[in-house]
Amino acid sequence: MSLKSNVLDLRKRKKEVQKGGGDKAIEQQAKMGKLTARERILALLDKNTFHEYDLFVEHTAKDFGMESKVLHGDGVIIGTGTIHDKPVCIFAQDFTVAGGSLGLMHARKITKIMDHALKMCVPLIGINDSGGARIQEGVNSLAGYGEIFFRNTLASGVIPQISVILGPCAGGAVYSPALTDFVFVVEDISKMFITGPGVIKSVLGEEISMEELGGARVHAEITGNAHFYAKTEMECFEQIKKLISFIPRNNLRKAMHFPPKAPLKGKKIEDILPDDPRMPYDMRDIIKAIVDNSDFFEVMEYFASNIIIGFGRMDGETVGFVANQPMVLAGVLDTDSSDKSARFIRYCDAFNIPIVTIEDLPGYLPGVDQEHAGVIRHGAKILYAYSEATVPKVTVIIRKAYGGGYIAMNSRHLRADFVFAWPTAEIAVMGPDGAANIVFRKEIAEAENPEEMRQQKIQEYKEKFANPYIAAAQGYIDEVIEPKETRSRILHALKVSENKSIHLPKKKHGIPPF
Amino acid sequence: MDEEKELKNLIIQGAVYKTTFTKKFEKRVNWEAPNSNLLYSFIPGTIIDIFVKPKDKVKEGETLLLLEAMKMQNQVRMPFDGEIVKIYVKKNDIIPKKHLMIEIAPKQLKK
Numbered sequence: 001m002s003l004k005s006n007v008l009d010l011r012k013r014k015k016e017v018q019k020g021g022g023d024k025a026i027e028q029q030a031k032m033g034k035l036t037a038r039e040r041i042l043a044l045l046d047k048n049t050f051h052e053y054d055l056f057v058e059h060t061a062k063d064f065g066m067e068s069k070v071l072h073g074d075g076v077i078i079g080t081g082t083i084h085d086k087p088v089c090i091f092a093q094d095f096t097v098a099g100g101s102l103g104l105m106h107a108r109k110i111t112k113i114m115d116h117a118l119k120m121c122v123p124l125i126g127i128n129d130s131g132g133a134r135i136q137e138g139v140n141s142l143a144g145y146g147e148i149f150f151r152n153t154l155a156s157g158v159i160p161q162i163s164v165i166l167g168p169c170a171g172g173a174v175y176s177p178a179l180t181d182f183v184f185v186v187e188d189i190s191k192m193f194i195t196g197p198g199v200i201k202s203v204l205g206e207e208i209s210m211e212e213l214g215g216a217r218v219h220a221e222i223t224g225n226a227h228f229y230a231k232t233e234m235e236c237f238e239q240i241k242k243l244i245s246f247i248p249r250n251n252l253r254k255a256m257h258f259p260p261k262a263p264l265k266g267k268k269i270e271d272i273l274p275d276d277p278r279m280p281y282d283m284r285d286i287i288k289a290i291v292d293n294s295d296f297f298e299v300m301e302y303f304a305s306n307i308i309i310g311f312g313r314m315d316g317e318t319v320g321f322v323a324n325q326p327m328v329l330a331g332v333l334d335t336d337s338s339d340k341s342a343r344f345i346r347y348c349d350a351f352n353i354p355i356v357t358i359e360d361l362p363g364y365l366p367g368v369d370q371e372h373a374g375v376i377r378h379g380a381k382i383l384y385a386y387s388e389a390t391v392p393k394v395t396v397i398i399r400k401a402y403g404g405g406y407i408a409m410n411s412r413h414l415r416a417d418f419v420f421a422w423p424t425a426e427i428a429v430m431g432p433d434g435a436a437n438i439v440f441r442k443e444i445a446e447a448e449n450p451e452e453m454r455q456q457k458i459q460e461y462k463e464k465f466a467n468p469y470i471a472a473a474q475g476y477i478d479e480v481i482e483p484k485e486t487r488s489r490i491l492h493a494l495k496v497s498e499n500k501s502i503h504l505p506k507k508k509h510g511i512p513p514f
Numbered sequence: 515m516d517e518e519k520e521l522k523n524l525i526i527q528g529a530v531y532k533t534t535f536t537k538k539f540e541k542r543v544n545w546e547a548p549n550s551n552l553l554y555s556f557i558p559g560t561i562i563d564i565f566v567k568p569k570d571k572v573k574e575g576e577t578l579l580l581l582e583a584m585k586m587q588n589q590v591r592m593p594f595d596g597e598i599v600k601i602y603v604k605k606n607d608i609i610p611k612k613h614l615m616i617e618i619a620p621k622q623l624k625k
Contacts, residue, residue, distance in 0.1 A: 203584055206558055206610060222538060280521065280533045305536060329539060330524045330531035336538070362526040368545035402527070434527030 017055050017072045021096030029096050034167060034189060035233055037077050037092035037100075040127055044237045045081035045090070052079040054109045061103060064136040071097050074105040075130075078113040080122075083244045084256070089117035092127035095167050100130035102173065103137040107144020114151040121250035123160040125240065128177060129167030145172050152179035157350040159250050162240060165190035165216075165226070166233060178225060181347055182243060182299070185216035185226040186236050192219055192226075217302075224303040224336060242297055246311040246318050248351050255318035255353065263487065264294040270483040273424060277399060280326040283308055286358060286398065287321055290314070290487045296321070299344060304336035309344040311353075314491055320348035323358035324409070326399075333405055334365040335378040342381035342512075349389035354494050357386075357410040360399040362431060379408065380513040386414045388510060392497030394490055397421040397468065397477070402430050412476045417500065418493040420486070421468035421477045428470075432462040551599070553590060553616045559583030561607045561615075570598045571623055578616055579603075596620040 001009070020026065020036060029036055035043065041050055059066065059074050075097035080089050091110050093100035110126070117124040133141040155161055156179065163177035164184045168191045177183045177192070185192075193214035200206050200213070212218065220229035228243070230236035248255045269289035272281050288294040291312030298310035306329040309322055322341050324331035348355050364375060386393070386408070394417060395410045406427060410416045421427065429435065437444070440457040447453035471477045481489050519534040562580040566572060577589045578598075599617040603609060 203559075278529065278531050280531070326531075326533060328534050328536060330526060330533040332524075332526060362529065362531060365539075366526065367542065369542045372545075430527045431529045433529040437528055 014055060020072050020094045021098070025096035032167075032189075034095070034129070036096060037094035037127065037129065040164075040166065040233065040237075041077060041079070041081070041090055041092050043234065044125070044240060045083060045088070046085060049081040050079055050090075051081065052077060054078055054112065057105050057109055059103050059105045059137070061134070061137045061140075063138075066136045069098075071103075073097065074103060074109065075100050076102075076106045076109050078109045080113075080116070083241055086244070086249060086256070087120070087122045088125055088244070089113045089120070089122055090125045090127070093130040093167075095129040095131075098131075098134065100167065101132060101134035102130055102141050102144055103134035104140040104144055106134070107141070107147060110144075111147045111151055114148065114155065117159055118151070118155045121159055121252070123162065123244065123247075123249060124155065124180075125162045125164065126176065126180070127164045127166055128169040128173065130173060131168060132171045132173055142172070145176070148176050149179060152176055156181075157251060160244075160247050160351070162243070164236065164240065165192055165219075166236075167191070170194070170196055170214075174225075182227045183219070183225060184228045184230065184236050184240060185219055186230050186233055187216045189233065190216040190219070190226070220300075221302040224300065224340060226303075227300050229302060243311075246297055246313075247353070248318075251351055253352070255351075258292070258313055258316040260315040261293040261313075263289055263291060266294060268484075269486060273399065273422075273483070277424075277426070280330070282327050283323045283325045283331070283358065283360065286486075287312060287323060290356075290490065291319070291321075292316065300340055304334070304340045306331055306334065307337035307341050309341055314356075314487070314494060317494070318353050319494070320344065320353045320355045321358065322355060322410070324361040324405075326360050329365060331361045331400075332363060332365040333361060333379060333382070333408060334370055335373045335375050338375070338378040338380075338382045338408075342385040345382070345385035345389055349385070349391050352391060354392035354394070354497065355389060355410070356490055356494075357393070357395040357416075359395060359397045359401050359406075359409040361402070361405040361409065362400050363402045363405045377513050379404070382408045383414065384510070384512045386410045386416075388504070388512075390500070390502050390504065392494055392500050393417050394493045394497075395419045396481075396486060396490065397425040397427065399424050399426065400431065401425060401427045403428075412478075415502075417497050418489075419477050420479055420481045420489055420493075421472070422483055422486075423468065423480055425468035425471075425477075425480070426466040427468055427477070428465045432458045432466055435465070436461045550593060551618050551620070552614055553578070553593075553618065555581060555609050555611055555613045555615055557581070557583040557588070558609065558611045558613075559588070561603050561605055561609065562587060564601065564603070564605060566598050566601070566616075568598050568600055571621065572596060572598060572618075573623060581609075581615075590615065592618070594620050595623045 076093050078091040091113050161180035162182050163180045174192050219226035228239045267285050272285045287296045296312045308325050412419050436457040444450050444454045468480050521532040524531045524533050560582045562582045564579045566578050572592045574594050576592045579590050581588045596618050599619050602614045
């Protein structure tokens with residue numbers, strides 16, 4: 001054969017394999033409102049940058065009639081490409097090939113690209129669309145999952161790992177996304193669960209639809225398994241691209257630098273806070289008044305929304321924000337919000353992203369359900385995460401900073417580098433109402449008019465303690481600032497922290513209260 | 515997912531805050547002191563067999579019924595000496611978790 005005919009033969013072979021499960025299966029995929037694995041990769045990566053590997057891999061199964069079956073690419077596509085001109089490794093399970101089921105060679109392709117990502121120190125993106133383990137391959141498919149989980153763990157904190165759930169992801173398969181940093185879900189398409197509705201019904205008698213059990217909304221809002229929620233696959237890809245622009249390629253680098261931009265002239269930062277300290281406001285307005293171009297990219301928007309986490313830029317550099325949200329549950333800390341923020345703090349710390357904490361919280365959420373759900377154990381995660389974080393840490397106290405919440409929200413005592421407070425800040429063991437009831441219990445009880453006395457004592461306490469100056473007198477607050485100075489003070493604090501270097505006691509690793 | 519929510523009151527340490535609630539918070543279950551005379555299912559499953567009837571006197575540890583769940587037959591036993599007051603399930607019923615199965619009452623049994 002001549003070179004030319006060899007090349008023609010190669011092209012023919014490639015074309016055949018690239019069709020995945022064939023026209024009928026592709027049609028079926030489209031009917032479910034889903035793009036094919038290849039379309040997804042091409043939509044996500046920069047144009048003409050996708051390079052595929054292991055196209056001709058075939059499965060080795062010999063049982064249950066598998067020996068006669070040809071599964072193109074063994075149901076998964078792997079390769080490299082770029083997003084914003086920066087390299088990424090990617091795999092996408094192909095549902096049109098045997099339902100994207102995971103067999104030995106399928107898993108080997110995935111682990112190959114994972115190893116590559118870790119070696120080259122570039123982000124790994126995994127698109128999941130799979131019916132689960134390929135049962136005909138028995139324990140080999142389980143081995144495949146195990147090898148993937150192991151690599152997810154090794155790569156954790158070294159390279160960014162992004163999971164995109166664009167189809168079913170059930171049983172053991174869910175644990176790979178769960179081990180990664182960011183999980184993306186899409187309405188009506190993503191389905192994640194350990195045990196499906198069928199089994200739940202037959203064994204337990206509980207009837208539930210797939211969507212209600214483990215749909216996109218459930219994971220974005222209830223379980224906290226998903227970090228980003230989109231209405232369509234294309235919207236999801238835009239979210240991924242945006243995330244990539246905010247995070248560094250690996251744990252030795254800094255995130256991309258963008259040209260500095262002032263915040264938009266929207267709401268003035270000094271006009272956001274209501275006069276009545278019991279009234280809420282949207283903390284996102286404060287963040288938007290601080291970050292470049294007022295562009296705040298929120299993570300886990302719908303889960304535990306009493307705390308806000310996300311990325312923004314300040315003078316072109318990525319900053320991670322953690323902020324209480326008075327608009328939801330008065331901004332209290334509870335099990336879910338502790339969990340959510342602690343993990344984000346650890347992410348920022350692992351990837352050299354400075355953390356800015358904006359504080360306004362009345363304390364912890366009271367209730368038997370919270371206590372029994374382990375608010376002690378979960379709440380401890382925030383203390384742990386802030387304390388161990390060595391990236392620059394800046395705190396701005398806007399209003400309430402009461403009790404344990406004050407300590408937890410990156411206080412001086414957990415080694416915040418800079419702590420600022422607005423003149424509206426109230427830093428105290430508890431709010432005036434609660435404190436007056438305890439401190440002046442006797443006076444109130446013995447007064448002729450207890451309610452009047454109570455109000456008087458609340459006022460007394462308020463004047464004495466509900467301000468930032470007592471904490472400032474101790475040096476716990478570095479400076480009381482005017483609201484309009486907030487951005488410039490944070491910017492300067494981050495600038496002087498650029499070469500921050502601290503040394504923690506040597507250890508193999510800590511034991512966070514997982 | 516961004517529907518406007520009306521402000522509600524949340525009391526934290528004596529102070530009333532205006533805020534909104536999350537779905538999860540609204541759905542939380544209020545805690546009730548357990549009543550040891552009411553036997554609830556601890557797992558969803560099927561009632562395979564019932565060995566007692568109302569007014570029966572039963573010793574502590576005796577099996578009252580079999581609840582099959584996750585392919586396992588669970589023996590639901592009498593937690594103390596007493597009497598069966600009422601049975602709320604029948605054979606072959608498929609019941610959810612925390613479903614009331616039997617009401618009992620403590621009673622001194624003759625030796």
